[in-house]
Amino acid sequence: MSREERPVILIADRDPFMRDALTRMLEEHFVLVLVEDGAAAVAQTRAHLPALVILEALLPTMDGFQVCQQLKNDPATCHIPILFFTLLLAEERAAQVGADGFLLKPLRKDALLETICRLLHRESL
Numbered sequence: 001m002s003r004e005e006r007p008v009i010l011i012a013d014r015d016p017f018m019r020d021a022l023t024r025m026l027e028e029h030f031v032l033v034l035v036e037d038g039a040a041a042v043a044q045t046r047a048h049l050p051a052l053v054i055l056e057a058l059l060p061t062m063d064g065f066q067v068c069q070q071l072k073n074d075p076a077t078c079h080i081p082i083l084f085f086t087l088l089l090a091e092e093r094a095a096q097v098g099a100d101g102f103l104l105k106p107l108r109k110d111a112l113l114e115t116i117c118r119l120l121h122r123e124s125l
Helices: 016-026 038-048 064-072 091-096 109-119
Strands: 008-012 031-035 052-055 082-086 101-104
Touching: 008 016, 008 038, 016 031, 016 109, 031 038, 038 052, 038 064, 052 064, 064 082, 064 091, 082 091, 082 109, 091 101, 101 109
Parallel strands: 008 031, 008 052, 052 082, 082 101
Antiparallel strands: none
16 A cells, blocks of 8 residues: 555654554554644644544643544544543543543554554454
8 A cells, every 4th residue: 555545643642662662563554643742733633634643641731631622622623533542541531522442551453453443444454
């Protein structure tokens, strides 16, 4: 699949090691936009209109819950699925702000890929 045909995924995580791990896992199938804070997540989501946003709840400048709420309240971005991928046991809070999916870290590649496919309405990668 050419770069132009691959869906864009925005990943917002403050941890450079997690961004690297997610990049290695997903770059073959997706075009990735990586940010490390909440304000950048909102700005880059508006700029790129990705197929999916993956958020850590604990982000600098604006936490993942605030990011999710802003994106879901914006007519330009409200249709974009948001997946929380976090260390926090906060699935209920994520659902309250409009998240479409929730996974707890640590990273489990099979669960992550399965959830991404479900949120993008794909059979498989």
